[in-house]
Amino acid sequence: MLTVGIVDDNPLDLDKLELIVGKVATVELQLKANNAEEVYAFIQETPVDLLITDIEMPGMSGYQLADFIHLNNMNTSVIFVTAKSGYAVHAFELNVHDYILKPYNQERLVQSIERFTDKKEAGKITGRLFIRSGGDLVIIPKDEIIFLERTGRTTTIHTTKDVFESYQSLGELEGDIRESMFIRSHRSFLINLQYVKRFTEYSKKSFEVVFEGTSQKALVTKEKLKYLQENYF
Structure with a gap:
């Protein structure tokens, strides 16, 4: 109710x-x-x-x-x-x-x-994400994931409790998550909209994404932000 x-x-x-x-x-x-x-x-x-x-x-x-x-x-x-x-x-x-x-x-x-x-x-996120990190298999509750970032050959998973690194691609992990509140905001970022606090202009074509739960920031393209305004906010 x-x-x-x-x-x-x-x-x-x-x-x-x-x-x-x-x-x-x-x-x-x-x-x-x-x-x-x-x-x-x-x-x-x-x-x-x-x-x-x-x-x-x-x-x-x-x-x-x-x-x-x-x-x-x-x-x-x-x-x-x-x-x-x-x-x-x-x-x-x-x-x-x-x-x-x-x-x-x-x-x-x-x-x-x-x-x-x-x-x-x-927006009710359930389930867990399994990632390969070094020689370990790490299990992360999906609702704890704030955003994922691809840098070079490494994907960094920022969560409410810790930060993990994996050699799995952003596209591969995006396919494993499959939740409507996770949006590919930029070619290098996958963000969880539940933790988004605000958007701050970064350049002519992109905005910084400020989150609750971490001081780290992501990017969203101007086109994707327009889509989010029309469909989520």
Whole structure:
């Protein structure tokens, strides 16, 4: 069951959110609020999977709330539902799930929630990766892998607990992983999207990938980043 919180200072818009969310069978509404301060206090104690929020509200804004979630690496995704289009670029920087402009219809929001649910289910990484490292056969849980990097004849596997090196090619290991959240971001990198924190411009054709769990960075091409924006973020 997907846990959801909704917040909007306009009573009619808030009731509309509640009505639509209530029609999604896989959703449990845990929080309904008319101000971001109440949500801010609530999610620190009881995080929700998905927060649907207006942006411009008295006091703390929805953008400030999403920024708090992002900076604290909370496992809560955000959908902005707003009459203002000017925040769209900044919203991407916060890795929000969706940006919906008012007025919107029921189908638009339901599709967004269902897409988030599908992504969440697809993102459950299971199984283990077997690699040859030196004379050893090393077993690595796939959900601990942050990214893989090919340098010369060596592939380096960066995990949450250790770093391993193997002479197996990046293509060979990519075939062994076969998980939707692992993306070939660059000819030399295979990244796990679950650990991506942000993208920083590196050159005209590529961006650096900053991860949670390691100070090491990967690269993503401009074309692949556009694909990720359209299909994952």
